[in-house]
Amino acid sequence: MLNIVIFGPPGSGKGTQSARIAKKYDLRHLSTGDILREEMDKKTSLGKKVSEYIDKGLLVPDDIVLKMLYDYAAGHMDSPGFIFDGFPRTIVQAEALDKLLNKRGIPINIVLSVEVEEQELFKRIMGRGEDSGRSDDSEEIARQRLDVYKEQSMPLIDYYKQQGKIVTIDGMKPVDEVFDRICQAIEAVKAV
Numbered sequence: 001m002l003n004i005v006i007f008g009p010p011g012s013g014k015g016t017q018s019a020r021i022a023k024k025y026d027l028r029h030l031s032t033g034d035i036l037r038e039e040m041d042k043k044t045s046l047g048k049k050v051s052e053y054i055d056k057g058l059l060v061p062d063d064i065v066l067k068m069l070y071d072y073a074a075g076h077m078d079s080p081g082f083i084f085d086g087f088p089r090t091i092v093q094a095e096a097l098d099k100l101l102n103k104r105g106i107p108i109n110i111v112l113s114v115e116v117e118e119q120e121l122f123k124r125i126m127g128r129g130e131d132s133g134r135s136d137d138s139e140e141i142a143r144q145r146l147d148v149y150k151e152q153s154m155p156l157i158d159y160y161k162q163q164g165k166i167v168t169i170d171g172m173k174p175v176d177e178v179f180d181r182i183c184q185a186i187e188a189v190k191a192v
């Protein structure tokens with residue numbers, strides 16, 4: 001079993017690379033952002049609640065996201081492994097994920113920390129915003145998402161450094177080159 005976390009600021013290419021990783025390594029792609037947006041599109045009561053956070057560029061509260069994780073995991077534990085995209089985003093979420101996976105003896109193998117310069121992040125988010133229909137792809141909300149990333153998610157870098165699991169990926173390169181570098185890092189942990 002191979003469990004991978006892909007971590008990085010908004011617009012760094014997590015979703016783009018996760019889709020490729022999932023295909024190449026036959027992993028289940030768990031994107032909390034995608035699951036939350038599906039709920040918003042279906043206008044469920046959960047969807048209405050989470051839109052209050054997403055539309056402001058804030059994190060959805062841990063209890064809601066963790067319940068989603070447990071429900072999802074319960075239904076997919078037969079998977080050959082997971083690529084966690086956009087999750088965890090807080091220390092509370094990281095600890096909960098470790099607990100869940102360690103209980104089953106299938107810990108996280110590697111955490112890919114994708115680094116992209118701020119100006120490029122905005123360029124990408126604004127570019128996507130032209131046709132994504134995403135309510136959080138405006139400049140003002142993207143700024144807020146980035147501030148939230150720095151305050152609430154960046155501490156995870158130290159959390160996973162302490163576990164010796166972080167590999168830094170230069171996300172400024174073209175998509176194919178970023179993917180090649182990611183594959184090298186994955187192959188290295190698979191070989192251990």
Ligand code: AP5
Pocket residue numbers: 008009010011012013014015016017032033034036053054057058059060061065085086087088089093124125127128136145171172173174175178
């Ligand atoms: P989420 O959906 O996870 O969004 P995000 O982290 O803000 O990231 P993005 O989807 O904007 O970017 P990405 O890094 O996936 O890059 P992408 O591949 O799309 O979360 C949205 C919201 O949901 C959060 O703000 C929060 O409210 C909530 N949420 C989600 N998870 C949560 C959690 N765990 N806890 C609490 N709340 C949670 O690429 C972006 C663009 O760049 C695309 O157009 C792409 O084509 C392009 N691109 C990608 N790579 C490259 C490259 N190498 N060169 C040039 N262009 C590139």
